[in-house]
Amino acid sequence: MAVTSAPPRLSVIVPTLGWSRWLTECLDALHQQSDHNLEILLVSQGDGRHQSRKHRAEELADVVLQLDENKGFATANNRGLTACRGEYIATVNDDAIVDPDWSDALLSALDSDPDLAAVQGINLMLDDPSRIDGAGLAWNHHWQAVQIGHGKPVTTLSSTPTEIFGVSATAAIYRRSALEKVSGRRLEAFDPRLFAYYEDVDLACRLKAAGYRALRVPAARARHAGSVSGRKLAGGSATLIYRNRLLVLAKLLGRSIWPRSPRILTRDIVDLWQAAARRDRAAVAGILAGLAGALRQAPYFAHFGPPTIPLAELSRFRVDR
Secondary structure, X not given: OOOOOOOOOEEEEEEEOOOOOOHHHHHHHHHXXXXXXXXXXXXXXOOOOOHHHHHHHHHHOOEEEEEOOOOOHHHHHHHHHHHOOOOEEEEEOOOEEEOOXXXXXXXXXXXXXXXXXXXXXXXXXXXXXXXXXEOOEEEOOOOOEEEOOOOOEHHHOOOOOEEEXXXXXXXXXXXXXXXXXXXXXXXXXXXXXXXXXXXXHHHHHHHHHOOOEEEEEEEEEEEEOOOHHHHHOOOOOHHHHHHHHHHHHHHHHHHHHHHHHHHHHHHHHHHHHHHHHOOOHHHHHHHHHHHHHHHHHHHHOOOOOOOOOOHHHHHHHEOOO
């Protein structure tokens, strides 16, 4: 797929550390899209391991961007964003395999509604496609960002396009002009301080605060293996998840975080107690490190104004989980 001088309709960014055994299949699936006017940007991070896998993947990409070390999912996507040329921009995990009409269904939705900043389909579990991996971002009553429908049968979801709080960067398409509005023309849309996890939640918050909407389009399907890279991070993903959740909430809620802090922290305390009860030392250490990291970095995220999104609007996107 040669890159032409005319800008493509869609740019697809695939960050990778080279660990995913589904990377080649991921890129092959992008080549099978019914909307062929796209470019694929592979952002390769890390050391020289799995070189044969990387070389095969690089042959399938239109643009290969190399980062010498793992700088995180946020920075990798930002690197792709600064280099891409499309009117619309997709982020696709290297362990996600999209259906042939995935981009066509999502782009049709974006074309039909200029207020949409981002769209995603239904991401299914790769090892059990009858169950949902995620169908958009929502908030639970403990102010955790959750994947809608995770683990439930796909039949529990409506077949009608539905507004959601935001999209998961696992497999989603964003409108370039919306990203420019919240991040500037350099398109460094994901906060690099978050490294990985909650970086797409933070972006969803900023797009919503700017007046945009997000939509789930059930006709678009992808299969997702799960967090391959997260399981290989030193200390696991718990540190980043527990740290970043609190930092994003500090940025989102402003001074309104204080009356909600008991409910927020109760969930973390319960998770810590459960990890200790099952003698999961790695989880205990990860949660504690995450809470300590949030405490250290909160001054750089928190503000003393009102929530960036009205609480009544946030309440529209609550789920029971």
